[in-house]
Amino acid sequence: DGGITQSPKYLFRKEGQNVTLSCEQNLNHDAMYWYRQDPGQGLRLIYYSQIVNDFQKGDIAEGYSVSREKKESFPLTVTSAQKNPTAFYLCASSQGPNVEKLFFGSGTQLSVL
Amino acid sequence: RKEVEQDPGPFNVPEGATVAFNCTYSNSASQSFFWYRQDCRKEPKLLMSVYSSGNEDGRFTAQLNRASQYISLLIRDSKLSDSATYLCVVYNFNKFYFGSGTKLNVKP
Numbered sequence: 001d002g003g004i005t006q007s008p009k010y011l012f013r014k015e016g017q018n019v020t021l022s023c024e025q026n027l028n029h030d031a032m033y034w035y036r037q038d039p040g041q042g043l044r045l046i047y048y049s050q051i052v053n054d055f056q057k058g059d060i061a062e063g064y065s066v067s068r069e070k071k072e073s074f075p076l077t078v079t080s081a082q083k084n085p086t087a088f089y090l091c092a093s094s095q096g097p098n099v100e101k102l103f104f105g106s107g108t109q110l111s112v113l
Numbered sequence: 114r115k116e117v118e119q120d121p122g123p124f125n126v127p128e129g130a131t132v133a134f135n136c137t138y139s140n141s142a143s144q145s146f147f148w149y150r151q152d153c154r155k156e157p158k159l160l161m162s163v164y165s166s167g168n169e170d171g172r173f174t175a176q177l178n179r180a181s182q183y184i185s186l187l188i189r190d191s192k193l194s195d196s197a198t199y200l201c202v203v204y205n206f207n208k209f210y211f212g213s214g215t216k217l218n219v220k221p
Binding site: 031033040041042043044045048050090104107109 | 157159
């Protein structure tokens, strides 16, 4: 079955540590997105990519980095510069222009030790 | 000003009730509109797209008013399983903008 796979489901970060969240899709979608959700709040865009080897900052990119070396993969690194990383992280994809429906992975809950 | 604004609720309704959620968006050039449903600690799932002509899917009816920049969702004959957070989503210029969600609790 086609879909988006995020891993791990739960992740713990120590002070000063970088951690990477995985996102893989086999939907052949061009566009991929990373969102952060804090309790009781909506989703905020961290980074997005419309095509391989290209990505743009979203509204809250500081302290995060991404890469898009393959169409299927869009990993997110939470760096030590992100001082408040505890949140639910969601990866999503869409087919591209004029087909805007978003499909989500099941999310990664990141917590600080 | 936020791109998308929703009443956070919660809306506490009995089974069988009709409930309506509203949402406003700030960018008049927005291209597409959606309602997503999110259960606690889960990913959002597409409930329905929203069109100017209005669209219905079973007990759910969505409406878009471009002139007022306003989106609505009506749920008829509420079920216990409808309890969730409903997210209003607007797409423009390659980005999706999410409202903070409206929480619905359907009680027996």
